[in-house]
Amino acid sequence: MLESTLGLEIIEVVEQAALASARWMGKGEKNTADQVAVEAMRERMNRIHMRGRIVIGEGERDDAPMLYIGEEVGICTREDAKDFCNPDELIEIDIAVDPCEGTNLVAYGQNGSMAVLAISEKGGLFAAPDFYMKKLAAPAVAKGKVDISKSATENLKIMSECMDRAVEELVVVVMDRPRHKELIQEIREAGARVRLISDGDVSAAICCGFAGTNIHALMGIGAAPEGVISAAAMRCLGGHFQGQLIYDPEVVKTGLIGESKESNLARLKDMGINDPDKVYDAEELASGETVLFAACGITPGNLMEGVRFFGGGARTQSLVISSQSRTARFVDTIHMFDEPRALQLK
Numbered sequence: 001m002l003e004s005t006l007g008l009e010i011i012e013v014v015e016q017a018a019l020a021s022a023r024w025m026g027k028g029e030k031n032t033a034d035q036v037a038v039e040a041m042r043e044r045m046n047r048i049h050m051r052g053r054i055v056i057g058e059g060e061r062d063d064a065p066m067l068y069i070g071e072e073v074g075i076c077t078r079e080d081a082k083d084f085c086n087p088d089e090l091i092e093i094d095i096a097v098d099p100c101e102g103t104n105l106v107a108y109g110q111n112g113s114m115a116v117l118a119i120s121e122k123g124g125l126f127a128a129p130d131f132y133m134k135k136l137a138a139p140a141v142a143k144g145k146v147d148i149s150k151s152a153t154e155n156l157k158i159m160s161e162c163m164d165r166a167v168e169e170l171v172v173v174v175m176d177r178p179r180h181k182e183l184i185q186e187i188r189e190a191g192a193r194v195r196l197i198s199d200g201d202v203s204a205a206i207c208c209g210f211a212g213t214n215i216h217a218l219m220g221i222g223a224a225p226e227g228v229i230s231a232a233a234m235r236c237l238g239g240h241f242q243g244q245l246i247y248d249p250e251v252v253k254t255g256l257i258g259e260s261k262e263s264n265l266a267r268l269k270d271m272g273i274n275d276p277d278k279v280y281d282a283e284e285l286a287s288g289e290t291v292l293f294a295a296c297g298i299t300p301g302n303l304m305e306g307v308r309f310f311g312g313g314a315r316t317q318s319l320v321i322s323s324q325s326r327t328a329r330f331v332d333t334i335h336m337f338d339e340p341r342a343l344q345l346k
């Protein structure tokens, strides 16, 4: 049901967010680049015949006026929905969104930003707290063989065996953060090559699921909500993804991670997470029977082109991945702004 009814619609949702955000590329205003993407995504989502609930979004209701966690989206959330929505459309679905993944990348005109979302039936996506997450992504051939609890050196050796290549031929993406100093050193000493990124680890994780991207692993700590979205894509692709929540501010060194380890543990308990050290795999983070993932490039990236404006229009490239049909479709769209623009928005 999800893919046939929502497949095309969710492409338009990420396209509209990317188009809006791309107007702010290189303007040095990351909050605006994010805000316009949020508004565009929400506006398009609310025209879809579905009954959606945001499980990963812009934050708690008090801080985020739109696409906040718990917000209901889609026409079929209206009270009179039974009059115009068919029974399939009344089934509740959960949605994880990141309308502008890599706000700094957009603001400074750098590669790798995208508008992204994942959908599943109710309860099918892990409602991750706004914490950090240790992540390990790797290609399908290494699935279940590499393990986040092993050292980077061990995992690289396993990957080299599964992928039939020397460790020196592997490329590992790591976020360029002080917390990764030792990890980077270890990967280099093991012989692999490191690609440091300033932002945007969703794209890096997903690249591991595609042959030919020359990205073989993502290692290190990034944001937990982004981890769930990455897991949704990797679940559909059959790639390896594991995540472990990080609740100790000492581990992260920089960034927003609550006041203390104790208060973070208490927060996790309140959320019903009783084993804070649990290692989640892709099938647990995105456990729904059907999972759909969609992304649209804002700036150019390893998987997709960014938005390219031209007189009277723009061209976008999106990716939609489905666990149902086991497909990953790249969609190249030309948006004509002159006359059809009115059609797009109304």
Ligand SMILES: O=P(O)(O)OC[C@H]1O[C@](O)(COP(=O)(O)O)[C@@H](O)[C@@H]1O
Pocket (backbone or CB within 6 Å): 100, 101, 102, 103, 104, 175, 177, 198, 199, 200, 201, 202, 221, 222, 223, 224, 226, 254, 255, 256
């Ligand atoms: O910058 P931090 O605090 O290390 O967080 C890393 C996370 O931030 C991101 O780079 C996204 O940043 P934005 O929220 O600005 O889009 C993620 O890709 C990554 O998981």
